[in-house]
Amino acid sequence: MKRPEPIDEEIELKNNIYIESDTDLKGIITYVNDYFAEISRYTPEELVGQPHSIVRHPDMPKILFKILWDRIQHGHNFIAAVKNLAKDGRYYWVFTDFEVLKDEHDTPIGYKASRKKISKYVTDMLDPIYKKLVEIEKESGTYASEKYLTDFLESYGDDITVDNMLEEIHRLY
Numbered sequence: 001m002k003r004p005e006p007i008d009e010e011i012e013l014k015n016n017i018y019i020e021s022d023t024d025l026k027g028i029i030t031y032v033n034d035y036f037a038e039i040s041r042y043t044p045e046e047l048v049g050q051p052h053s054i055v056r057h058p059d060m061p062k063i064l065f066k067i068l069w070d071r072i073q074h075g076h077n078f079i080a081a082v083k084n085l086a087k088d089g090r091y092y093w094v095f096t097d098f099e100v101l102k103d104e105h106d107t108p109i110g111y112k113a114s115r116k117k118i119s120k121y122v123t124d125m126l127d128p129i130y131k132k133l134v135e136i137e138k139e140s141g142t143y144a145s146e147k148y149l150t151d152f153l154e155s156y157g158d159d160i161t162v163d164n165m166l167e168e169i170h171r172l173y
């Protein structure tokens with residue numbers, strides 16, 4: 001499928017309605033709720049069977065997805081602010097919670113993501129950091145952006161780790 005051309009226009013999300021999707025262990029979409037399809041401007045049939053990167057926005061730094069996969073593959077949640085790309089090129093920001101889906105023998109079979117609207121306060125705060133990370137990735141790759149992110153977090157002192165930064169974002173949300 002051809003990737004949509006991004007346009008600088010935001011999709012307004014409703015409060016308190018979750019945008020949900022499930023994937024298999026490789027990130028192939030196995031389920032989307034109606035609101036996910038509506039907001040992304042795809043039909044559920046167009047989404048199911050596709051890699052979840054179908055809604056990846058080029059403004060999203062690669063390092064965040066690397067951390068996401070490292071964490072969920074180790075059974076940890078990851079709460080992330082994600083900018084997604086709709087089929088019509090517009091974008092929407094969501095606050096995403098991930099969960100491991102398991103079968104009756106407790107064996108992981110996939111992942112679930114639940115997303116909700118995020119406050120503009122948080123996206124305004126993250127936007128310049130994400131832009132910087134994308135710029136570093138273009139110039140020097142993901143290893144360099146990981147270092148920038150780690151150094152950035154360390155500059156806030158010993159208390160700031162990816163985990164408690166996420167908690168803080170959760171609190172602000």
Ligand SMILES: Cc1cc2nc3c(=O)[nH]c(=O)nc-3n(C[C@H](O)[C@H](O)[C@H](O)COP(=O)(O)O)c2cc1C
Nearest residue numbers: 022023027052053055056057065082084111112113
């Ligand atoms: C349950 C689940 C939900 C995901 N949701 C999104 C999403 O909404 N937007 C997105 O860009 N990536 C999402 N991803 C991450 C993608 O699988 C992928 O890693 C990311 O889009 C980066 O693409 P790339 O790995 O091809 O560079 C999700 C992954 C999982 C497991």
